[in-house]
Amino acid sequence: MENYPIMLNIKDKVVVVVGGGQIAYRKMIGLLQAGASVTVISPVIHLKIEELFTDNRIAWKNKVFEPDDLASALIVIAATNSEKVNEFVALSAGHHQLVNVVDNPELSTFHVPATLKRGGLTISIATGGASPTLAKVIRDELAEIYDESYEDYVEFLALSREKVKQSILDQQTKMQLLKEIISDAYRKSNEKQKVFLEMIDGFV
Numbered sequence: 001m002e003n004y005p006i007m008l009n010i011k012d013k014v015v016v017v018v019g020g021g022q023i024a025y026r027k028m029i030g031l032l033q034a035g036a037s038v039t040v041i042s043p044v045i046h047l048k049i050e051e052l053f054t055d056n057r058i059a060w061k062n063k064v065f066e067p068d069d070l071a072s073a074l075i076v077i078a079a080t081n082s083e084k085v086n087e088f089v090a091l092s093a094g095h096h097q098l099v100n101v102v103d104n105p106e107l108s109t110f111h112v113p114a115t116l117k118r119g120g121l122t123i124s125i126a127t128g129g130a131s132p133t134l135a136k137v138i139r140d141e142l143a144e145i146y147d148e149s150y151e152d153y154v155e156f157l158a159l160s161r162e163k164v165k166q167s168i169l170d171q172q173t174k175m176q177l178l179k180e181i182i183s184d185a186y187r188k189s190n191e192k193q194k195v196f197l198e199m200i201d202g203f204v
C-alpha cells in the first residue's frame with residue numbers, strides 16, 4: 001500500500017513523545033519548529049531535551065509510559081529504545097491519533113521524511129523506511145542545488161503572486177507573468193525583482 005504525503009499544520013497541537021533519547025530529540029526539534037505543543041514522557045532525558053525543558057519549550061513527565069499519557073495528543077511519537085514499549089505505545093493510541101513508531105514503519109500511521117527548508121519552500125524525501133540514509137543523502141544533494149538564495153527568492157515569488165492576483169491584468173497575462181519569474185535570472189537579481197514588483201504595482 002502506498003503512503004499519502006501531506007503537509008500538516010500542527011501549530012499549538014498536542015504532541016506526546018515517548019522516550020527521551022537522541023532520536024526523540026531530533027523529532028522534537030522539527031515539531032517545535034512547526035509550533036507544536038510538545039510533552040515528553042520518559043524517566044530519563046537526554047541533556048539537550050533537558051535544555052528544552054529548562055527553557056520552557058517543552059513539558060516533561062518524569063515517568064515510564066502509561067496509556068493515559070496519550071489522552072489529549074493529536075500526534076504520538078514512540079521513540080524509546082524498547083521495541084516492546086514502542087509497540088505498546090502504538091497499540092494504546094486511539095484510531096484518531098497519528099502515530100509514528102521510530103523503529104517500526106508498519107505500526108506507524110505516518111513516518112517522518114528527510115526535509116530541507118528554504119523559507120516557504122519545503123523539499124521532503126521519503127523511502128518508506130527502505131533506507132533513511134538514502135533519503136538523507138538525496139536531501140543533502142538537493143541542499144546544494146536549492147541553496148540559501150531560495151529563501152529570499154520564494155518570498156519574492158509569494159509577494160509577486162499576491163500582487164499579480166490582485167492586479168487588473170487578464171488571466172492569461174497573470175499566468176504568463178507568474179511563469180516568467182520562475183528563472184535563475186530573477187532568483188539571482190534583486191534589481192530584476194524590484195523592477196518586476198514596480199511594474200505590477202502599475203496595474204493595481
Ligand SMILES: C[C@@]1(CC(=O)O)C2=NC(=C\c3[nH]c(c(CCC(=O)O)c3CC(=O)O)Cc3[nH]c(c(CC(=O)O)c3CCC(=O)O)/C=C3\N/C(=C\2)[C@@H](CCC(=O)O)[C@]3(C)CC(=O)O)/[C@H]1CCC(=O)O
Nearest residue numbers: 102103105111112113114126127128129130131132133136
Ligand atoms: C529521514 C529521517 C528523518 C528523521 O528521523 O527525522 C529518518 N531517519 C533518519 C536517519 C536515520 N535513521 C536511521 C539511520 C541509521 C542508518 C540506517 O539504519 O539506515 C539514519 C541515518 C542517520 O542518522 O544519519 C536508522 C533507522 N531509521 C528507522 C529505523 C527503524 C526501521 O526502519 O525499522 C532505523 C534503524 C534503527 C535501528 O534498528 O538501529 C526508521 C525511520 N527513520 C525515518 C526517518 C523513517 C523512514 C524515513 C524514510 O525512509 O522515508 C522511519 C521509518 C520512522 C521515523 O522515524 O519516522 C532521518 C534523516 C536524517 C536527517 O534528516 O538528518
Ligand SMILES: NC(=O)c1ccc[n+]([C@@H]2O[C@H](COP(=O)([O-])OP(=O)(O)OC[C@H]3O[C@@H](n4cnc5c(N)ncnc54)[C@H](O)[C@@H]3O)[C@@H](O)[C@H]2O)c1
Nearest residue numbers: 019020021022023024041042044064065080081085102103
Ligand atoms: N527513526 C530513526 O531515525 C531512528 C534512527 C536510529 C535509531 N532508531 C531507533 O530509535 C530508538 C531510540 O533511539 P535513541 O538513540 O533515542 O535511544 P536512547 O537509548 O538514547 O533513548 C531511549 C529513551 O527511551 C526511554 N524509555 C525507555 N523505556 C521507556 C518507557 N517504558 N517509558 C518511557 N520512556 C522510556 C529512556 O528513558 C530513554 O530516554 C532505537 O532503539 C532505534 O530502534 C530510529
